[in-house]
Amino acid sequence: MVRISHDASILPVILGGDIGAYAIGREFHEAYGCKAISLIQEPIGIIKHSRIFEHVRCTTTEPEEICDHVRRIAVRNRDKTVVLITNSEPCIPAVNAAKAQIEGIVSPTPSAEVIAQVSNKNRFNELCRAHGLDTPATELVRLAGNEPIAPSKIAFPLVAKPAYSPEYASFINMGFKKVYFIERQEQLDELWAKLRDAGFAGNFLVQELIGGDDTYMDSVTLYIDSHGKTTMFGGAQVLLEDHAPSMLGNPVAMITQPMDDVWDKCAHMLTSIGYRGFANFDIKRDPATGRRLFLEVNPRIGRNSFYNCAAGANPMAFCVEDLVCGRDVGPVRITNEILYSLVPTRLLRRYVRDPELLARVDRLMSQNRVFDPQRYAADRSLRRMVDVELTENNQYRKFARYYPEPTETSF
Template sequence: MSDVRPGARSGPLQPVILGADIGVYALARSFHEAYGVTSVVVAGAALGPVAHSRIVRHEIVADGHDPRQLVDRLVSVARSMPDRRLLLMANSDWLVRVVVQHRAVLEQHYVVPFLSEQLLDRISDKATFAEICTDLGISVPRTLVQEFGSAEPWEAVAVDLEYPLIAKAASSADYQDVEFEGKKKVFEIATPEELDWLWGALRDAGFRGRFVVQELVPGDDTQMRSVTAYVDTHGEITLLCAAHVLLEEHTPSGLGNPAAMITYRDDPMLEQARTFLASTGYRGFANFDVKVDPRTGKFRFFEVNPRIGRNNYYVTAAGANPMRFVVEDAVEGRSIPPVVVDKEILYSVVPHRLLLRYVRDRGLAARVRRLIRAKAVARPLAYPGDLSPRRRLYVAMALVNQVRKFRRYYPEVTSTGF
């Protein structure tokens, strides 16, 4: 990873962010809270999370899915601000890949705080990730791999796992632009016939990557954990923050994305994340998906995202603004003392009453109520420094829309009372 671009240490900081989702807005908010700066957001459209915001400036490209257009616009933006310290961020797997693959061009203008392309290829593939973890003694679900190359005759892998099981793309970047009816981010497969259907749908859609089939680790959303980390340019792990998931999204495209979490400290889990990062030579931000296996109490690591993650604002809300870590390290070239976050806050993108309808565990529900009463609650879109009338309306409607989505895609309700 590059230290700084030529002349980058003079002039004001200028964050430039690829994308337009809630995670991008959270990054812009964290930059604004830490440095009072407006971020430049480069995307194909000014989507709701970043629309009508006073803390972002939009650079719209004709086709936000065309890497060449994105890179050309990034170069154009950089040339228009020769006196700024430019820091480039991206917060989806395929956009990280665009940045990493065009690093030679982009590092002429930007600080690019991401891992190497070689390591990205290894850890972004869920099958390879499972192999790395197994070698390091980190527990993962048992994993089988189905190839979808061009070789004929095509042959399905023998599956000796107990149903139901989980199926998902080994590399989300390979799956990004594949379209077929019934497409989901993650499939829960109940029978061999359902798996046969999925294999046929993927082949008919022209998918040429790999899918992984994994044992289903039991337990509801509250068994999930999130770990966010930053590894500096010298390989020092300077930031670790964990969160206990309370509720996940259940839409086909968003399945598995946390909708509500409580931050906390769990040293045994964090130590496993630390082992993975140190052993692989990781650099930059990383976000791990982990599940507690209720049968054994052990942590099962599912994947690592080569970025800070969609719900990154939980780290800022817990008192460790991650933008300070990357700026002081990669832009300013200064060491920052390592931090392990232990402050407890409730991070949520859903209304409180909706959340409490789904949290079945009485102890967890009590923690949620206590944090609500203490006003220790963070909503990434509701930034007091960026609430114009149109913005307020969007934030309110986003909560209403969450209610609609859960009624449609996850209607089961077990109230604990409010």
């Protein structure tokens, strides 16, 4: 779908080492035949034992250390353009620091000023409403200080989550969840007390609970080029999400589909604030009303970026042709239907309850249109395939523990 500049001399440096980082490295390799560097303390096995990755170890992801590593990498590779990218929100400040301090590197990461607008979920809700995008009923709760917190006026059960993800990242490492399902006021009061005791002084959002299982979630991925034009439009219906507490809400299976009306509204909202780079929206459809409710936008490509590549539009080609080659690309609207899955299809089928949707899954399976970014023929080795098999088989244990049966709310 995008004409590739095969003479592009690039070195991808990916700040991260998870499945999402592997997908990005694979996308670069598919498009440009280049290896990528995983810059992280310790990557997962499928990167550690990969032929298309090198690993540079860092002890922290603090901007100063990352800038030092990227500067040394750039000096050693003066004949190449370093493309620096991350799919980890806590790592974004380090990427933007490197962009500002190191001459000649490029990154599809939005500016800090723009990220501050969209990552603050209260500000995000304001932007959505201003551009005709519906959002759940929301209350902002300030946890700083020790003033009593008023009871919620939103009907229970409800959802509670941090208003600004970057300031909450360390608390996930302490055992706090990304999203809380709250059934009564006493649980909410207990959460506020635990957060304050742990030292959290940021803001939380309390939102109405939108019914529907994981299959009522949608994903939208956009690339907005350096001139402010949206050149890549990707979308998928989620089939199943991860339910482990630290990974809650991350899709693990999806079917791609066009979303023209949603794409245009999302693009208009982002371009109105000067957004540049990749963006990934989380949307939920209300089964009771049919409303599409916009939950958040991630200022990055998204852990599941490979669903776009599998459907025929390699996201990394859009950013390289724009930022490195200076070519005008697109716009491309991804319409091919494929099944993207990080879990065994036998496990996935247990959680798809709608007969028509299950028929789509079965049809795509019968047509061999099932894609897993970990399974890459150009990066095949016995050791790496053992890593992949172990990762996939572990999904049975994870779902048995955290989400043994689908529910009407996905909690």
